[in-house]
Amino acid sequence: MAKRAKRQNIIYHIATFILGIIMIYPLLWMISSSFKENADIFTTMGTLIPPKFTVENYIEGWKGFGNVSFATFFKNSFIVAGIGTIGTVISSAIVAYGFARIPFKGKDLWFTAMMITLMLPFQVQIIPQYIMFNTLNWINTFYPLIVPKFFGSAFFIFLIIQFIRGLPLELDESAEIDGAGRIGIFWWIILPLIKPALITASLFSFYWTWDDFLGPLLYLNQATLYTVSLALKNFADPTTITNWGAVFAMSVLSLMPVLLIFIFFQKYLTEGIATTGMKG
């Protein structure tokens, strides 16, 4: 019996592992192609090991297009995703404390409104938003991509509320007895305790902003302002594409920040999804 269980166990691991490799095969293929010589990419599709290993694709691809290199695109993406993430996380934490701990008039109404916005299709908002940003002369600036983030994001507010609700109320109460006000309680008591939730929110926010395509597509139409995702789309234009190796190389690079976040903070991401359960 024990032997049979052991054999089943081995079969389970082999099957799970093989299926897992099949699942990520497109990613492996993409990485391996990025190190193959251009002539080999389509003739040696059957093997993941490059016949002649080369980093030429990365050097060529990094040069970008229209005299703008990928250094610029990466810088732009880091600015948008970095500032946007700081703005979202700070504002969401402040709002979350208000909803989670302070009893005030009309709270239920606003909380419900916020939850409804989670289900709202972005399409009903983008046209007037575009007109609004256009009127402000914000086209071809990062403002439309960054400024709205400073007003909290319903998803992260909800995530942080859930976390605050798990903290014992006595903490707030004893601080109140000691004479602390709401701002003091938030700053000295709550904020240090919700760090894990803030990390989860930062990771998701960075990852989604990094991946965002529609926003940059709408608001940025100068190559010097392109984010990586928008640049990659133009770089891989099917009508002009000749250097597939470079496209693969830049595709791999564009995924690097997200993959690194995933490798180092996997727990925060997977648990974040499991507990708040959304998106993605």
Next chain:
Amino acid sequence: MNKRERYNNVMGYLFISPWLIGFFIFTLFPIIASFILAFTRYDVLSPPRWIGIDNWFRLLEDTRYHNSLKATFYYVFTAVPLRLIFALLVAMLLKPSTRLAGLYRGIYYLPSLIGGSVAVAVVWRQVFGSEGLINFILGMMGIKGLNWLGNPSTAIWTLIILAVWQFGSPMLIFLAGLKQIPDSLYEAASIDGAKGWDQFIKITLPMLSPVILFNLIMQIINGFMVFTQAYIITSGGPLDTTLFYSLYLYQKAFQSFEMGYASAMAWVLLMIIAFFTALAFKSSRFWVYYESEEGK
């Protein structure tokens, strides 16, 4: 109102003010504005002109709009169920707590992590291209490949497969749900002689039904909003078979600058999504099992 209540009211609104202000500027105002715009003709350059319900009538006659509805419904009602079934199957596969469980979870979540990116969309176009990976593999097996992206009956399936491949998030949610089901239920069922499939139908599915409902609603909403992949991989073609709602709306609003018409489209989408969300909630009475003592 005593002093403490007043203090809390002031502080409450102070703390939620970032969201509240943002809500009025970036959500409520745009929603109302887009409803009003839906009754106008507006090309951004000249001021909007009131045209009454013309836009809404036009929706009834616009063949391309009907194509886009067809493509979107086809996509949502194949990709969402397939993705959820797949997510559930993988979640069941990964349920045992082995030493490698964390690693497996990571590997199986990877496609979701990267699947929505432009990079994967670009690669996908290559994978399903005439001289792409899929045809290469088929060729090795002696099967003649197809022009997957150029063929009206297969193009949408390249996008459906991409969507199903991103099963990671519902999978993780299912996995968390599966771990909540007490082992004692399965043990009791085994004693009663219930085998695997019976246990799945009589225990796993009912116990998991609240999670299924949640996943279903979120995935339907996401499904109706799909944009990036179709924009990059198929650009709506061939013959409008992948002209998803968001894509057509984008073309109308931001390429031909028919903002009024596009706003009407946006509102119809809002109603479609509201309808299906409500339907899922209403129907849940018949198939979602709520444990009384948990009472969320």
